[in-house]
Amino acid sequence: MATVDIEAINKRIAKESEFVEKITGEVAKVIVGQKYMIERLLIGLLTNGHVLLEGVPGLAKTLAVNTLSSTIQTRFQRIQFTPDLLPADLLGTLIYDQRKGEFSTKKGPIFSNLVLADEINRSPAKVQSALLEAMMERQVTIGENTFPLDDPFLVLATQNPIEQEGTYPLPEAQVDRFMLKLSVGYPNKEEELEIMRRMASEKKPTVQPVVSPDEIISARSLVSEVYIDEKVERYIIDIVFATRNPKEYGLEELQDLIAFGASPRASINLHQAAKAHAFLRRRGYVTPEDIRSIGMDVLRHRVIVTYEAEAEELTSEDVVRKVLNKIEVP
């Protein structure tokens, strides 16, 4: 029996999640549809988890992140990743001051609350590593000094899955550091019609900041209090373990298709993301629905399929989908 007061949490969530409506309302002024993407970005914001957005060009990935950052009173930096980008361009460097005769630190664009790493796979491994290290450590060392990064600090990276020439695909170990990997899809007909009309209009919508970083940090604290029952926790564990030992869960057909299952980081992230998902649904407790809803985004980049699976044109998404459909809901 839980000792938490769900009713009290529900009331607090109802009060403190008001900013979610405001953010989505403001974002909707600019972005048509893409509710899935906006919701996941908010989950990243609420759980302090970095998000990787993957989708073909023109799906408003960058615009969505730009707009989201505009709704929060925070510092936002967009870094366009290019092949000639250097780690110092990202993190900062020491500059020699001739007048003073000493080195001074020039901080890079990573010292911001929201960082958009646009087309992250266009930069070489050294730049990617610098960013991903900062993402994990939440601090940057320049010269002899180590500087903590701001809170909130959220990296939203985008990459294009179709143009692979001249790109540097992120290694699995580094992709694992992103809490969520979103697969951004095309808008539907009605949405596209609305996009077309809005773009044709001369009057461009403007977005106002509606939430402060303190509110985000406070909401994060509340998200961590969202109740998650042991049954649901075991459900998470079953899902993650099924990606490692599918045979034990009656998924014999996946045994030879999975090279590497999801890491413990997947369990941790699924646990956190499910809480944030419940928060966005104004619920003080997590249900299996939250797990199933967010499961794909947490697991798709953490399950590595074998060559056999690739030969059968099976992706990690197919594998995760099978796992999610097989594991019995508590």
Next chain:
Amino acid sequence: MNVLNYTIPLILSFGPGLCYSQDLDSTGTSAPNYAAEVTASVGVSARQVAQNRSVSLAIKVTWQGDLGRFEIENVEVPVLTNLEVVENASSNWVGEKQGTKVAVKTYEFILQPKALGMAYVDAAIIEYRDTITDKKHHLVTNRLEVEVTPPIIERDYKRYILWTSAILFVFALAIAAVFGIKRKRARAAERLKLAESAGPVEDKYLADLSKNVDPEGSEKVEAFSALAKLWRRYLAEKFGLDTGGMATQEISSALLLHGLEQKTVDASNEILDACDVAKFSGGQIEQSRLDRAYALTEEILQEYRRRDLVENETGT
């Protein structure tokens, strides 16, 4: 020709003891110069032969030198008692034995017994001519006896196969009939069982509901868990949904896709939602929600039971 297969070995083994060679010329004078050179042996393939079988008689004339050294002018068929010749053949063989050229002429007769008892092969006279001296000689073989035994009873294989096949066929037919009857009875029993339980599927779930879900009990989580399981099982059986791997909203969507009216889908959603709250919020749920979920479950089951009965009556 099984007989022939063991004729020669028998002759070789029995030959010296069974017959003798007598060196006489055609005129009755002896031929000392060649006495040692030409020998004759006689043998039968068996000392006992069934009346309906045959026996082989072989007369073998052997000499040293070329085949043309002597010319066999005549081999008289020996006088046979209780036997008759049914086949005959002859053959020549030339070879070397211990460095000496040897010629052999073999005369073979297949003999058929006539009646039970003893049968005899009298002496055979072999007349030959020395091609160098042009003198004629003859040899006389031993008399042989063969016992004719009662005929071997012939098995009519065709009839045997026919009968065996017929028996096997009848046996297979009997087995098939037994299994057929058993299967027919099992089907009849199954039909009877189905006919007996042909009532609406809701009956089973209504019984389960009253038995396993106690809305007044103190263990609300258990009650809601049981209710959720029952409701999911019912939806799976009734509408063929794989509810095991679905969350509440997914079940509602699947029910809508299945063509259920919105009212029922909403009620189902309310039941499952109440169960979710009880199960996953640490059991913090009002009694009224359990009562309502229980009532809704009962109501829907009764409604579909009634519809099933109407459908069965109208045959639609």
